[in-house]
Amino acid sequence: MSAPAEAPVLAVHDVRKTFGETTALDGLSFEVRRHEVVGLIGENGAGKSTLLKMLIGLEQPDSGSIALRGEQIKMRGIAQAGAAGIGMVFQEQSLIPNLTVAENILFGAEGDAIVGGMYRWKTLRQRAQAQLDKIGSTIDVDAMAEDLTFAERQLVEIAKVLATEERTNAEPVVLLDEPTSVLDRDEAEVLFAQIERLRTRASVVFVSHRLDEVLQVSDRVYVLRNGSSVAECVPGEVDEAELRRLMIGRDLEGSHYSEERQLPVQDEVRLRVRDLSVKGVCESVDFDLHVGEILGIAGVQGSGREELCRGIFGASATRGSLEMDGRPIRTSSPRSAISSDIGFVPAERRREGMVGTMSVAENITLPHIADVCAGPVLQRSKERRLADDWIERLRIRTASAAAPLASLSGGNQQKAVLARWMVSDSLKLLILDHPTRGLDVGAKSEVYRLIRELTASGVSVLLMADSLEELIAMSHRVLVMKDGRVTDVVDAPVGAKPTPVTVLERMI
Numbered sequence: 001m002s003a004p005a006e007a008p009v010l011a012v013h014d015v016r017k018t019f020g021e022t023t024a025l026d027g028l029s030f031e032v033r034r035h036e037v038v039g040l041i042g043e044n045g046a047g048k049s050t051l052l053k054m055l056i057g058l059e060q061p062d063s064g065s066i067a068l069r070g071e072q073i074k075m076r077g078i079a080q081a082g083a084a085g086i087g088m089v090f091q092e093q094s095l096i097p098n099l100t101v102a103e104n105i106l107f108g109a110e111g112d113a114i115v116g117g118m119y120r121w122k123t124l125r126q127r128a129q130a131q132l133d134k135i136g137s138t139i140d141v142d143a144m145a146e147d148l149t150f151a152e153r154q155l156v157e158i159a160k161v162l163a164t165e166e167r168t169n170a171e172p173v174v175l176l177d178e179p180t181s182v183l184d185r186d187e188a189e190v191l192f193a194q195i196e197r198l199r200t201r202a203s204v205v206f207v208s209h210r211l212d213e214v215l216q217v218s219d220r221v222y223v224l225r226n227g228s229s230v231a232e233c234v235p236g237e238v239d240e241a242e243l244r245r246l247m248i249g250r251d252l253e254g255s256h257y258s259e260e261r262q263l264p265v266q267d268e269v270r271l272r273v274r275d276l277s278v279k280g281v282c283e284s285v286d287f288d289l290h291v292g293e294i295l296g297i298a299g300v301q302g303s304g305r306e307e308l309c310r311g312i313f314g315a316s317a318t319r320g321s322l323e324m325d326g327r328p329i330r331t332s333s334p335r336s337a338i339s340s341d342i343g344f345v346p347a348e349r350r351r352e353g354m355v356g357t358m359s360v361a362e363n364i365t366l367p368h369i370a371d372v373c374a375g376p377v378l379q380r381s382k383e384r385r386l387a388d389d390w391i392e393r394l395r396i397r398t399a400s401a402a403a404p405l406a407s408l409s410g411g412n413q414q415k416a417v418l419a420r421w422m423v424s425d426s427l428k429l430l431i432l433d434h435p436t437r438g439l440d441v442g443a444k445s446e447v448y449r450l451i452r453e454l455t456a457s458g459v460s461v462l463l464m465a466d467s468l469e470e471l472i473a474m475s476h477r478v479l480v481m482k483d484g485r486v487t488d489v490v491d492a493p494v495g496a497k498p499t500p501v502t503v504l505e506r507m508i
């Protein structure tokens with residue numbers, strides 16, 4: 001007689017979840033077995049985050065059932081989930097800005113680090129340090145969360161979820177919603193090593209739009225489309241192309257940044273940057289950006305490239321000179337940059353790129369308010385038309401243009417922030433900080449097509465991208481930055497692209 005099959009750690013059966021008219025989960029079934037790493041992929045808005053939020057008690061299913069270790073449960077909130085050994089890294093970061101790293105890591109799980117309402121700081125810091133040590137991080141436990149970089153905060157979130165394993169007697173379930181989207185390859189590898197370690201004593205659900213990663217770490221992969229699971233695959237039996245096809249239900253033409261579509265650059269200089277410095281982070285930067293050119297900027301964290309771009313956009317104070325189409329400009333604030341026809345898509349769109357409570361339409365037309373006004377009067381119909389057009393072009397999944405931006409899935413919010421800058425007719429220079437971060441493969445190729453369209457109409461682009469491959473393929477030239485200075489400019493013409501290794505060698 002064979003032993004009875006072990007119940008899955010988590011079994012989701014036929015769940016439905018609607019938000020008003022939007023169906024987020026549509027009869028989804030899904031299970032996680034003991035010591036298994038389950039990959040979860042799907043287009044933006046497919047329902048991945050909603051599923052995970054349901055498992056951690058932040059959303060309740062309208063119908064269907066969830067069983068934990070063989071028992072039907074109704075998860076009523078994060079505290080209950082935490083006590084049951086379920087922890088989650090959220091797609092939109094959740095650290096409390098004015099608490100320290102240590103307080104954040106142990107928030108809600110201080111245990112014996114609080115006695116009589118008072119912190120025992122030494123215990124708290126030691127326990128937090130032990131979590132950071134797991135991922136080999138050197139982040140200071142006493143630093144305030146708000147002073148950390150985007151990537152550092154993500155690492156703290158990961159350290160925080162790793163603490164789940166010490167909190168329960170049961171084997172933990174760790175839910176990771178796009179944990180790597182802001183990490184570079186090395187940092188992601190550290191996380192993968194932790195996943196490998198966890199695998200011996202926990203179960204993991206891993207969501208990512210980077211399909212190579214999903215294939216690398218998962219034992220099994222579920223493909224979600226429109227709120228239900230359309231395929232269950234085993235890495236080794238499928239490749240990335242197959243996963244892409246399953247995700248979007250159609251074939252994608254070629255690579256989304258194929259070279260042939262790159263247009264030659266015009267001779268005229270659009271932006272002339274001379275002796276530009278941002279205090280403490282970048283020094284005497286000189287470069288010319290031509291009309292219709294995409295200039296990639298490569299550099300590791302701390303190379304100063306983000307600050308350089310923020311300086312040009314007026315979001316950081318600068319010294320030095322800028323000329324636009326031969327005329328000196330001063331960008332002392334984002335407002336003055338916008339009036340010089342400069343657009344900026346920040347990497348941290350949640351923090352500085354959007355107003356969640358405002359509608360999708362308002363967010364898209366925000367900097368172009370003059371275009372949708374007749375005199376001082378805002379024309380709602382014009383605003384809506386413009387927004388509807390972009391919602392369709394970028395396939396933004398939203399109930400309507402009037403829905404609050406915060407109600408969209410993470411990737412769809414990003415598309416709306418991108419649309420905002422692509423809308424403008426007078427745009428001359430667009431600064432893109434990781435524009436495809438968090439976007440699904442279909443949306444990525446659409447965004448790259450739109451960037452090419454913009455440059456064909458004469459817009460110039462400064463680009464920082466998720467991977468060097470992407471950066472090199474999209475750019476005409478690549479500016480290499482190191483320790484706050486431009487150390488190299490690599491030509492990347494059509495048909496003679498440098499390899500990532502060539503660029504990497506100059507970066508470090």
Ligand SMILES: Nc1ncnc2c1ncn2[C@@H]1O[C@H](COP(=O)(O)OP(=O)(O)OP(=O)(O)O)[C@@H](O)[C@H]1O
Pocket residue numbers: 019022023024042043044045046047048049050051091397398399407408409410411412438
């Ligand atoms: N609180 C909410 N109110 C209204 N609609 C919502 C809410 N949360 C999610 N939705 C909708 O449910 C659908 C699924 O969203 P979800 O966040 O689960 O997608 P996702 O697969 O995580 O996408 P992404 O890859 O962009 O993160 C989307 O259409 C989204 O707009």
Ligand SMILES: [Mg+2]
Pocket residue numbers: 048049050091177409410411
């Ligand atoms: Mg999501």
